[in-house]
Amino acid sequence: MRRKHFLGLGPNGFHRIAYTEWGDPANRRVLVCLHGLTRNSRDFEPLAQALAEEWRVICPDMPGRGDSEWLPAKADYNYHLYQSDCAALIARLDVDQVDWLGTSMGGVIGMALASRMGAPIRRLILNDIGPFVPGAALQRIAAFLGSDPRFRSLAEAEAALRKSMTTFGIRQPEHWRFVTEVSTEPAENGTYRLRYDPGIADTFKAALDDASFWPLWDNIRCPVLVLRGTESDLLLPETADEMTRRGPKADVVEIPACGHAPMLLEDEQITLVRDWLARE
Numbered sequence: 001m002r003r004k005h006f007l008g009l010g011p012n013g014f015h016r017i018a019y020t021e022w023g024d025p026a027n028r029r030v031l032v033c034l035h036g037l038t039r040n041s042r043d044f045e046p047l048a049q050a051l052a053e054e055w056r057v058i059c060p061d062m063p064g065r066g067d068s069e070w071l072p073a074k075a076d077y078n079y080h081l082y083q084s085d086c087a088a089l090i091a092r093l094d095v096d097q098v099d100w101l102g103t104s105m106g107g108v109i110g111m112a113l114a115s116r117m118g119a120p121i122r123r124l125i126l127n128d129i130g131p132f133v134p135g136a137a138l139q140r141i142a143a144f145l146g147s148d149p150r151f152r153s154l155a156e157a158e159a160a161l162r163k164s165m166t167t168f169g170i171r172q173p174e175h176w177r178f179v180t181e182v183s184t185e186p187a188e189n190g191t192y193r194l195r196y197d198p199g200i201a202d203t204f205k206a207a208l209d210d211a212s213f214w215p216l217w218d219n220i221r222c223p224v225l226v227l228r229g230t231e232s233d234l235l236l237p238e239t240a241d242e243m244t245r246r247g248p249k250a251d252v253v254e255i256p257a258c259g260h261a262p263m264l265l266e267d268e269q270i271t272l273v274r275d276w277l278a279r280e
């Protein structure tokens with residue numbers, strides 16, 4: 001694993017974007033893994049480790065998450081800036097094509113990029129996200145945003161995460177320990193905090209109605225795999241079904257006993273990703 005960074009440019013200046021790279025840096029087979037709204041690149045460590053012999057795996061932190069810089073103007077946390085940062089990342093990788101795996105927000109960004117003329121995305125995996133998102137699901141997510149809690153111990157942090165991430169289908173105690181470790185960082189007076197800027201809530205909470213991205217979907221030409229948690233309230237079964245019939249006509253695989261969004265920590269989930277990417 002190699003930790004790297006580059007500078008992105010937004011309306012209010014440059015900002016530092018951190019990313020990790022796994023596998024052979026000369027490998028032209030590249031997989032970019034992009035996290036969800038409040039998550040970060042470390043979510044993909046088990047997946048990246050499993051795929052590193054076959055792919056060069058790139059896991060960025062979007063602004064305000066993980067090791068990337070927080071933006072002083074909170075309105076800059078938006079999809080236009082995220083797309084620009086991801087385009088800069090792809091250019092930095094010096095390859096003609098990449099495969100893309102996006103969880104939730106990372107999948108929306110992937111859809112937006114893949115829908116563009118001349119898009120460099122060869123294959124696209126959407127983890128529990130589609131071209132229609134119900135407002136009720138966005139409102140549920142918004143209820144957890146905006147605060148900046150402190151935890152006196154990792155055990156206390158894990159207890160809080162078990163409540164806020166109950167839909168993620170995490171079952172193994174060691175996976176909960178991993179999620180707690182990658183979700184937190186040391187704060188003042190020996191406490192721990194979550195690894196994202198609570199200011200990302202400002203833009204998110206400004207638009208909590210139903211969201212539709214069908215025009216993007218219909219412009220995508222690359223093969224697409226959709227992973228859907230069977231209990232997901234964000235990717236509805238009727239949306240997933242329609243995704244198989246229009247646009248790129250995706251393959252859909254359901255992850256049992258899971259809502260939004262599968263963490264891709266289980267061996268079976270990692271194998272799904274590997275096998276589908278290996279198709280030619």
